[in-house]
Amino acid sequence: MDLKLEMVVLPVSDIDRAKAFYEKVGFRLDVDYTASDDFRVVHFTPPGSECSIIFGKGMTDIPAGAFQGLYLIVSDIDEAHAELTGRGIAVSEIFHDEGGLLHHGHEGGRCVHDGKGQRRIAGLHPERASYGSYLTFSDPDGNGWVLQEVSKRLPGR
Incomplete structure:
Protein backbone atom coordinates (compact mmCIF):
# COMPACT_ATOMS: atom_id res chain seq x y z
CA MET A 1 0.00 0.00 0.00
CA ASP A 2 1.38 3.40 -0.98
CA LEU A 3 0.68 6.22 1.46
CA LYS A 4 1.41 9.71 0.19
CA LEU A 5 1.28 12.83 2.31
CA GLU A 6 -1.16 15.05 0.41
CA MET A 7 -1.88 18.09 2.55
CA VAL A 8 -0.94 19.87 5.77
CA VAL A 9 -3.54 22.08 7.50
CA LEU A 10 -1.63 25.20 8.53
CA PRO A 11 -2.90 27.35 11.42
CA VAL A 12 -2.99 31.07 10.54
CA SER A 13 -4.72 34.06 12.10
CA ASP A 14 -5.21 36.27 9.02
CA ILE A 15 -6.16 34.38 5.87
CA ASP A 16 -5.51 37.18 3.39
CA ARG A 17 -2.14 38.06 4.95
CA ALA A 18 -1.11 34.38 4.80
CA LYS A 19 -2.36 34.13 1.22
CA ALA A 20 -0.27 37.13 0.15
CA PHE A 21 2.79 35.72 1.94
CA TYR A 22 2.65 32.28 0.31
CA GLU A 23 2.06 33.87 -3.10
CA LYS A 24 5.18 35.99 -2.49
CA VAL A 25 7.18 32.88 -1.50
CA GLY A 26 6.19 31.38 -4.86
CA PHE A 27 3.69 28.70 -3.88
CA ARG A 28 0.99 28.02 -6.49
CA LEU A 29 -2.53 29.06 -5.47
CA ASP A 30 -4.82 26.11 -6.23
CA VAL A 31 -8.06 27.09 -4.48
CA ASP A 32 -9.54 30.05 -2.63
CA TYR A 33 -13.11 29.04 -1.84
CA THR A 34 -15.63 30.56 0.53
CA ALA A 35 -18.63 28.39 1.35
CA SER A 36 -20.13 30.59 4.07
CA ASP A 37 -19.25 33.23 6.64
CA ASP A 38 -17.87 30.39 8.78
CA PHE A 39 -15.87 28.47 6.18
CA ARG A 40 -13.13 29.52 3.76
CA VAL A 41 -10.35 27.35 2.39
CA VAL A 42 -7.13 28.50 0.73
CA HIS A 43 -4.98 25.79 -0.85
CA PHE A 44 -1.35 26.26 -2.01
CA THR A 45 1.25 23.90 -3.43
CA PRO A 46 5.00 24.57 -3.24
CA PRO A 47 6.65 24.42 -6.68
CA GLY A 48 7.67 20.85 -7.50
CA SER A 49 5.84 19.37 -4.51
CA GLU A 50 3.12 16.74 -4.47
CA CYS A 51 2.12 17.82 -0.95
CA SER A 52 0.15 21.03 -0.38
CA ILE A 53 -0.76 23.35 2.47
CA ILE A 54 -4.28 24.46 3.25
CA PHE A 55 -5.53 27.12 5.64
CA GLY A 56 -8.60 29.22 6.19
CA LYS A 57 -11.60 29.79 8.39
CA GLY A 58 -13.20 26.80 10.08
CA MET A 59 -10.20 24.60 9.28
CA THR A 60 -8.47 23.95 12.62
CA ASP A 61 -8.45 24.90 16.30
CA ILE A 62 -4.64 24.73 16.49
CA PRO A 63 -3.21 28.13 17.52
CA ALA A 64 -1.83 30.24 14.66
CA GLY A 65 1.93 29.89 14.29
CA ALA A 66 2.10 26.59 16.18
CA PHE A 67 3.81 24.61 13.40
CA GLN A 68 7.61 24.44 13.38
CA GLY A 69 10.02 22.42 11.29
Whole structure:
Protein backbone atom coordinates (compact mmCIF):
# COMPACT_ATOMS: atom_id res chain seq x y z
CA MET A 1 0.00 0.00 0.00
CA ASP A 2 1.38 3.40 -0.98
CA LEU A 3 0.68 6.22 1.46
CA LYS A 4 1.41 9.71 0.19
CA LEU A 5 1.28 12.83 2.31
CA GLU A 6 -1.16 15.05 0.41
CA MET A 7 -1.88 18.09 2.55
CA VAL A 8 -0.94 19.87 5.77
CA VAL A 9 -3.54 22.08 7.50
CA LEU A 10 -1.63 25.20 8.53
CA PRO A 11 -2.90 27.35 11.42
CA VAL A 12 -2.99 31.07 10.54
CA SER A 13 -4.72 34.06 12.10
CA ASP A 14 -5.21 36.27 9.02
CA ILE A 15 -6.16 34.38 5.87
CA ASP A 16 -5.51 37.18 3.39
CA ARG A 17 -2.14 38.06 4.95
CA ALA A 18 -1.11 34.38 4.80
CA LYS A 19 -2.36 34.13 1.22
CA ALA A 20 -0.27 37.13 0.15
CA PHE A 21 2.79 35.72 1.94
CA TYR A 22 2.65 32.28 0.31
CA GLU A 23 2.06 33.87 -3.10
CA LYS A 24 5.18 35.99 -2.49
CA VAL A 25 7.18 32.88 -1.50
CA GLY A 26 6.19 31.38 -4.86
CA PHE A 27 3.69 28.70 -3.88
CA ARG A 28 0.99 28.02 -6.49
CA LEU A 29 -2.53 29.06 -5.47
CA ASP A 30 -4.82 26.11 -6.23
CA VAL A 31 -8.06 27.09 -4.48
CA ASP A 32 -9.54 30.05 -2.63
CA TYR A 33 -13.11 29.04 -1.84
CA THR A 34 -15.63 30.56 0.53
CA ALA A 35 -18.63 28.39 1.35
CA SER A 36 -20.13 30.59 4.07
CA ASP A 37 -19.25 33.23 6.64
CA ASP A 38 -17.87 30.39 8.78
CA PHE A 39 -15.87 28.47 6.18
CA ARG A 40 -13.13 29.52 3.76
CA VAL A 41 -10.35 27.35 2.39
CA VAL A 42 -7.13 28.50 0.73
CA HIS A 43 -4.98 25.79 -0.85
CA PHE A 44 -1.35 26.26 -2.01
CA THR A 45 1.25 23.90 -3.43
CA PRO A 46 5.00 24.57 -3.24
CA PRO A 47 6.65 24.42 -6.68
CA GLY A 48 7.67 20.85 -7.50
CA SER A 49 5.84 19.37 -4.51
CA GLU A 50 3.12 16.74 -4.47
CA CYS A 51 2.12 17.82 -0.95
CA SER A 52 0.15 21.03 -0.38
CA ILE A 53 -0.76 23.35 2.47
CA ILE A 54 -4.28 24.46 3.25
CA PHE A 55 -5.53 27.12 5.64
CA GLY A 56 -8.60 29.22 6.19
CA LYS A 57 -11.60 29.79 8.39
CA GLY A 58 -13.20 26.80 10.08
CA MET A 59 -10.20 24.60 9.28
CA THR A 60 -8.47 23.95 12.62
CA ASP A 61 -8.45 24.90 16.30
CA ILE A 62 -4.64 24.73 16.49
CA PRO A 63 -3.21 28.13 17.52
CA ALA A 64 -1.83 30.24 14.66
CA GLY A 65 1.93 29.89 14.29
CA ALA A 66 2.10 26.59 16.18
CA PHE A 67 3.81 24.61 13.40
CA GLN A 68 7.61 24.44 13.38
CA GLY A 69 10.02 22.42 11.29
CA LEU A 70 8.00 22.20 8.09
CA TYR A 71 10.63 20.98 5.61
CA LEU A 72 11.00 22.02 2.01
CA ILE A 73 13.72 20.34 -0.04
CA VAL A 74 15.80 22.26 -2.58
CA SER A 75 18.58 21.09 -4.87
CA ASP A 76 20.67 24.27 -4.42
CA ILE A 77 20.45 26.17 -1.13
CA ASP A 78 22.41 29.16 -2.49
CA GLU A 79 19.89 29.59 -5.33
CA ALA A 80 16.98 29.19 -2.90
CA HIS A 81 18.46 31.83 -0.58
CA ALA A 82 18.92 34.26 -3.48
CA GLU A 83 15.43 33.65 -4.88
CA LEU A 84 13.64 34.04 -1.54
CA THR A 85 15.54 37.17 -0.54
CA GLY A 86 14.91 38.54 -4.04
CA ARG A 87 11.19 38.02 -3.41
CA GLY A 88 11.48 40.00 -0.17
CA ILE A 89 11.19 37.00 2.16
CA ALA A 90 13.17 37.31 5.41
CA VAL A 91 15.27 34.15 5.57
CA SER A 92 18.08 33.06 7.84
CA GLU A 93 21.60 32.82 6.59
CA ILE A 94 22.61 29.43 5.25
CA PHE A 95 23.86 27.12 8.00
CA HIS A 96 24.68 23.55 8.89
CA ASP A 97 24.36 21.98 12.32
CA GLU A 98 27.13 20.64 14.46
CA GLY A 99 25.66 17.14 14.33
CA GLY A 100 26.13 17.15 10.58
CA LEU A 101 23.00 15.25 9.61
CA LEU A 102 19.63 16.76 10.47
CA HIS A 103 18.70 20.10 11.95
CA HIS A 104 15.99 19.54 14.56
CA GLY A 105 14.94 23.07 15.36
CA HIS A 106 13.84 26.38 13.99
CA GLU A 107 14.66 30.01 14.67
CA GLY A 108 16.84 30.15 17.77
CA GLY A 109 15.36 27.00 19.22
CA ARG A 110 17.45 24.64 21.32
CA CYS A 111 16.79 21.02 20.62
CA VAL A 112 17.89 17.97 22.47
CA HIS A 113 19.31 14.87 20.82
CA ASP A 114 21.02 12.22 22.94
CA GLY A 115 21.16 14.74 25.78
CA LYS A 116 23.12 17.31 23.78
CA GLY A 117 21.85 20.51 22.23
CA GLN A 118 22.39 21.27 18.57
CA ARG A 119 24.09 24.38 17.37
CA ARG A 120 23.89 26.19 14.06
CA ILE A 121 27.21 26.67 12.30
CA ALA A 122 27.26 29.52 9.76
CA GLY A 123 27.69 28.58 6.13
CA LEU A 124 27.28 25.55 3.94
CA HIS A 125 28.08 22.07 5.19
CA PRO A 126 31.89 21.80 4.89
CA GLU A 127 31.70 18.96 2.35
CA ARG A 128 28.49 20.36 0.82
CA ALA A 129 26.98 17.02 1.78
CA SER A 130 23.48 16.28 0.58
CA TYR A 131 21.04 16.80 3.49
CA GLY A 132 23.63 18.99 5.23
CA SER A 133 22.84 22.68 4.56
CA TYR A 134 19.78 24.66 5.65
CA LEU A 135 18.04 27.98 5.87
CA THR A 136 14.84 28.93 7.69
CA PHE A 137 11.97 31.38 7.39
CA SER A 138 8.64 31.95 9.11
CA ASP A 139 5.27 33.03 7.81
CA PRO A 140 3.62 36.13 9.35
CA ASP A 141 2.06 34.00 12.12
CA GLY A 142 5.35 32.32 13.02
CA ASN A 143 4.83 28.93 11.38
CA GLY A 144 8.43 27.86 10.81
CA TRP A 145 9.87 26.45 7.60
CA VAL A 146 13.24 24.76 7.08
CA LEU A 147 14.78 24.52 3.62
CA GLN A 148 17.21 21.62 3.34
CA GLU A 149 19.58 21.08 0.44
CA VAL A 150 19.29 17.58 -1.00
CA SER A 151 21.47 17.06 -4.05
CA LYS A 152 21.50 13.26 -3.92
CA ARG A 153 18.75 11.18 -2.34
CA LEU A 154 19.54 8.33 0.02
CA PRO A 155 18.85 4.86 -1.42
CA GLY A 156 15.18 3.93 -1.44
CA ARG A 157 13.97 7.52 -1.56
